[in-house]
Structures are given as C-alpha cells and as structure tokens.
Amino acid sequence: MRFPLPMTTRIAGYVARKRLVERAEKFPMVLMLEPLHACNLTCTGCGRIREYESTIKQRLSLDECLAAVDEAGAPVVSICGGEPMIYPAIGELVAKIQERKKVVILCTNGMFTRKRLGEFKPSRTFFFNIHLDGMRDNHDVAVERKGVFDAAIDGIKAAKEKTFLVCTNTTVYHETDMNELDEMFAYLTSLGVDGFIISPAYSYAAVNTKDIFMTREDIRAKFSAAEAMFRKYKFHTSPVYEEFLRGKREMQCTAWASPTRNIKGWKGPCYLITDTHHDSLSSLMNDTQWENYGYGKDPRCENCMVHVGYETSAAVGVNSQLGDMLKMIKWQMS
Numbered sequence: 001m002r003f004p005l006p007m008t009t010r011i012a013g014y015v016a017r018k019r020l021v022e023r024a025e026k027f028p029m030v031l032m033l034e035p036l037h038a039c040n041l042t043c044t045g046c047g048r049i050r051e052y053e054s055t056i057k058q059r060l061s062l063d064e065c066l067a068a069v070d071e072a073g074a075p076v077v078s079i080c081g082g083e084p085m086i087y088p089a090i091g092e093l094v095a096k097i098q099e100r101k102k103v104v105i106l107c108t109n110g111m112f113t114r115k116r117l118g119e120f121k122p123s124r125t126f127f128f129n130i131h132l133d134g135m136r137d138n139h140d141v142a143v144e145r146k147g148v149f150d151a152a153i154d155g156i157k158a159a160k161e162k163t164f165l166v167c168t169n170t171t172v173y174h175e176t177d178m179n180e181l182d183e184m185f186a187y188l189t190s191l192g193v194d195g196f197i198i199s200p201a202y203s204y205a206a207v208n209t210k211d212i213f214m215t216r217e218d219i220r221a222k223f224s225a226a227e228a229m230f231r232k233y234k235f236h237t238s239p240v241y242e243e244f245l246r247g248k249r250e251m252q253c254t255a256w257a258s259p260t261r262n263i264k265g266w267k268g269p270c271y272l273i274t275d276t277h278h279d280s281l282s283s284l285m286n287d288t289q290w291e292n293y294g295y296g297k298d299p300r301c302e303n304c305m306v307h308v309g310y311e312t313s314a315a316v317g318v319n320s321q322l323g324d325m326l327k328m329i330k331w332q333m334s
Contacts, residue, residue, distance in 0.1 A: 028074035047204025091119025113155025220247035240314035257312035
C-alpha cells in the first residue's frame, strides 16, 4: 500500500464525516505546526528564517502546540519550522499528538535524527520526513553547508534500523536536474525509504535569489519530462496532483485545508503568503477573503503549484473529475 492502513482509514473517516455528516465546505486536513523558526541551516530557497528573523529565538510552548492541534482537529499534523529537531520537547510533543490519534509527519533536515532517535517510538502513523534536494554536491550547495547530505543519509539509515517510517521531501528549482533526482530516489529506495514527496519551489518574497524559482510553464515542462520517474518509485504525490504538475488538468488551491500555526498565531492566508496572523483558527477560516487568492487573482499565486496548496484538493474532492476516486484507490493500493 502507498500509506499504512491506519493512516489511510483515519484520514478517509475524517473527510467522510466532514463532507457527508457535517456538510462542511472548508475544514483543516493538515495542520502545519511550527514550534519555532530557528534553524541550524540557511537554505538558499527558504523563506522562513528570513521572514521571521525578528522572532527567530522565540518558540511555542508544549501546551500552545497541543492547543493548536486540538483547535485544528485535523487528522494529520506536519511539524515543521525552522528545524523542529532542535525544539527541546520534540519527542514529548510527537508522543502527545499521537495520543490524540493523529498522523504525525516530522519534517527535518536530518542532521539530528540519529542523536535524538531515542526520544521517539516507531509507529504506523509517524513519519520522519527528511529534506533532500539532490545528491551530495547539489544538496549541500542548496543548504549552504557541506556534509549535510551525508548526515541526512546517516539519519535515514539509523531510523530504518529502528523500524521507523521514513519519507523524503524534495523541492524542485529552476536548475534542478530531474535525472539526478531519479538517481537519488533509486538510492533512497535501496536504503528502504518508505516514500517520496516532491514539489516545485515557491518564490518567497523574503528570498532575494529569484532566479532559482520557476514559472508555471517551467514547472509543467520539467515535471512532464520526468513523467517516467513517477512510475518507478513510491511517491506520496497523488496521481491527481501529479497530473496538475504536468499540465494535464487544472486545480483550485485549497490552502485553507493546510492552516499554519506558529509563534505569531494562525498565519494568513496560507503557509506561503503572510498578510496577517490570526488569534484563532476560526478567524483564519472565516475572516479570510479566500476568493481574493489563487491563480489569476493574486500575483503572488501566479506561479504557485506547491503541494501544500494543491495536494489537499484531491483529498477533499475539489475540482474532481469522473474516475478520480478509482484512480486514487488504485494508487493507494499500489
């Protein structure tokens, strides 16, 4: 199966309840929880460490993190940042979120995985999500430090030795060589990595190096050329989202399904754009003029095809087409 059965059933049950019982139009699917924005790296394409420079030393308390989990009610919690593995109570945070029957995805650069592995327990609803943007030389250039690739690989090996689920997250930039990514995914498969997430980069306003980002046309050309790669490896990228990346269909952004909670509040309107921070999730969901955002509406959205905005569209059935359900079931069972 593409994902463990406990993970799939929890998410499917949640969506069915929201859609069929509560008749909800907008609801959180994935909580993007940022306990802190501090990081041990200065990745070239990262907007977080630059956007939140003034509050880089602050962090949410454990109670604030858990309150956000309860407030969102989403079946999936993606713990990101910053580098969440430098959050002092990261092991306790993951454990307490799992006690709430949530799927937890811990996004990390992988440098502290081996060191802090003993704070976690293997589970079919917990993934280490380790970021890798290429093989050794190019990845280390992207994160602006030598040795990071090797440290991340060491962390993957350590986690797999202890039977943890591990996936990787890869951001595609203008100069990314998709053939190199093919090589990387083959290597990671040989290490027992359980799945791969891939997404085009977003051009953060806080990132000055704009020539690394792609236009919508660039993205579709690059992903179309790599179509065969998606058939070879266990991608967690859904077939519906993949078709969107390759220009085979259009999709509506569902950024509201992936709300972000960080040290300033509920980030609005989305994970990628900051116009304000809300005091509550209800305010974010109900007070945001969602109709003003998205492709063709806001210039900042024109070249955005990032998974955090579009992958949830397939899960909640936005812009669904005949055969999508069967397609998603076959993909999950593969």
